[in-house]
Amino acid sequence: MKTFAVVALVTVAFGLSLPSALAAFQEGVRLKANNEVIDVEIGHLVPCVTDWNSDGKKDLIVGQFSGGKIRLYLNSGSDAEPAFKDFEYLKAGGAEISLPAG
Amino acid sequence: MDWNNDGKKDLIAGDTGGNVTLFLNIGTKEKPELAKGKPVEADGKPITQGSHKLAENYAWLHMGDWTGDGLKDLFVGHGSILAFYKNIGNESSPRFAAPTQLPAPEGGFPTRPSAYVVDWDSDGKKDLLMGGDQPQVRFYRNIGTNTEPRLAKAEVLELKGPGADAGYRWRQDVADWNNDGKTDLLVGNAYSRTTGATRGTGGNIWLFLGK
Numbered sequence: 001m002k003t004f005a006v007v008a009l010v011t012v013a014f015g016l017s018l019p020s021a022l023a024a025f026q027e028g029v030r031l032k033a034n035n036e037v038i039d040v041e042i043g044h045l046v047p048c049v050t051d052w053n054s055d056g057k058k059d060l061i062v063g064q065f066s067g068g069k070i071r072l073y074l075n076s077g078s079d080a081e082p083a084f085k086d087f088e089y090l091k092a093g094g095a096e097i098s099l100p101a102g
Numbered sequence: 103m104d105w106n107n108d109g110k111k112d113l114i115a116g117d118t119g120g121n122v123t124l125f126l127n128i129g130t131k132e133k134p135e136l137a138k139g140k141p142v143e144a145d146g147k148p149i150t151q152g153s154h155k156l157a158e159n160y161a162w163l164h165m166g167d168w169t170g171d172g173l174k175d176l177f178v179g180h181g182s183i184l185a186f187y188k189n190i191g192n193e194s195s196p197r198f199a200a201p202t203q204l205p206a207p208e209g210g211f212p213t214r215p216s217a218y219v220v221d222w223d224s225d226g227k228k229d230l231l232m233g234g235d236q237p238q239v240r241f242y243r244n245i246g247t248n249t250e251p252r253l254a255k256a257e258v259l260e261l262k263g264p265g266a267d268a269g270y271r272w273r274q275d276v277a278d279w280n281n282d283g284k285t286d287l288l289v290g291n292a293y294s295r296t297t298g299a300t301r302g303t304g305g306n307i308w309l310f311l312g313k
Contacts, residue, residue, distance in 0.1 A: 023222070023312045026312075028310045029263060029308070030263075031288075043291060044291075045306070046162065047288045047289070049279070050103075055132070058277065058279070065292070081280065093138030097139070
């Protein structure tokens with residue numbers, strides 16, 4: 001019994017000291033566009049990073065509650081240092097997308 | 103998101119009515135042009151509040167292969183549950199079965215869940231990240247296999263920033279934002295304004311760069 005207890009303790013200690021493969025993060029920052037923090041009045045923002053126009057730079061698509069609209073921020077910086085200016089609302093079938101929001 | 107594997111980016115979007123809408127790209131890779139939205143169906147019926155046993159209002163969407171068959175499945179976070187729609191179609195033409203619920207570990211899933219499939223601990227098996235009502239992103243480690251995932255109890259990711267915990271309803275996306283080879287996380291939120299006349303409104307996008 002005594003031997004078993006020692007083995008169990010060693011296992012636990014080893015388990016705790018295993019290096020974690022989990023990502024750790026720096027302090028967060030708010031994304032900006034036109035040098036101002038992106039702040040949508042009725043937010044519920046849902047970000048999606050994608051190279052929308054296949055120019056080799058990641059862009060940002062953001063769903064918002066206001067009007068059930070979807071913003072497209074094209075990257076005016078580089079792929080490694082994204083920067084954003086104005087956004088446009090995505091269109092479908094020729095009209096701005098406006099999904100039920102309420 | 104490329105719905106039909108034609109090499110062009112399409113868009114799927116959820117809304118407060120619990121609808122899931124597909125916008126196919128009928129333009130080009132360089133100049134996407136979206137067709138009018140079409141409702142996404144499961145078991146032959148458009149997904150909307152009440153359409154299926156598990157279909158509720160709200161729809162936070164994610165597509166990812168959860169069953170290891172190479173097909174993108176559909177996760178829909180409704181008001182109180184996470185509905186899982188298995189892709190029973192093929193790569194160029196997704197088709198979804200009636201929704202089921204993923205077995206939740208001890209502690210369950212958050213309300214208003216938004217799931218994200220990713221191998222978060224780099225052990226070769228896909229895991230789930232999940233945002234929800236609260237200002238946090240949870241990590242559910244897959245302690246099963248890639249074809250039969252089983253989720254461990256959630257660990258809350260350590261994500262800090264000045265005022266970040268003020269906003270609620272965190273919705274995450276995973277990317278290598280600055281191309282440094284480390285995983286970064288973006289989080290959208292709501293209710294981020296805590297002072298002034300517009301207190302209780304607002305929404306930001308937080309960037310958490312990997313260390």
